[in-house]
Amino acid sequence: MQNVTLRVEGMSCNHCVNAIEKALKELGASGKVDLAAKTVEVSYDENALTLEAIKEAIEDQGYDVV
Amino acid sequence: MQNVTLRVEGMSCNHCVNAIEKALKELGASGKVDLAAKTVEVSYDENALTLEAIKEAIEDQGYDVV
Numbered sequence: 659m660q661n662v663t664l665r666v667e668g669m670s671c672n673h674c675v676n677a678i679e680k681a682l683k684e685l686g687a688s689g690k691v692d693l694a695a696k697t698v699e700v701s702y703d704e705n706a707l708t709l710e711a712i713k714e715a716i717e718d719q720g721y722d723v724v
Numbered sequence: 725m726q727n728v729t730l731r732v733e734g735m736s737c738n739h740c741v742n743a744i745e746k747a748l749k750e751l752g753a754s755g756k757v758d759l760a761a762k763t764v765e766v767s768y769d770e771n772a773l774t775l776e777a778i779k780e781a782i783e784d785q786g787y788d789v790v
Contacts (some may be wrong), residue, residue: 668737669737670737671736671740673737673743674739679738
């Protein structure tokens with residue numbers, strides 16, 4: 659398992675938290691959003707997923723991974 | 725038809741817009757959110773719905789009608 663903390667801009671409310679956590683779950687990763695810190699802590703299997711795919715999933719929800 | 729513009733606090737993103745517009749639609753009203761102005765313009769049939777019910781539907785989504 660790989661853990662990474664991403665800095666993500668544009669997350670403003672609990673709907674945003676849900677949208678990102680759901681998108682990560684659908685990828686097979688898990689994520690924990692900290693709205694105040696503007697971060698997403700992601701756990702994923704690095705044999706199954708790339709960090710690039712994770713960033714893309716977050717950006718596809720309309721957020722910027724910094 | 726009755727039209728009213730409510731001032732609503734806590735709406736921060738398009739997910740919030742969707743949540744409120746969907747809740748109003750489910751009530752049988754229609755709403756248009758202006759995020760920047762922090763307002764919701766609601767159209768409703770005053771014979772079928774009260775303004776109180778509309779405010780409650782918005783508050784049930786987690787927002788404050790001022």
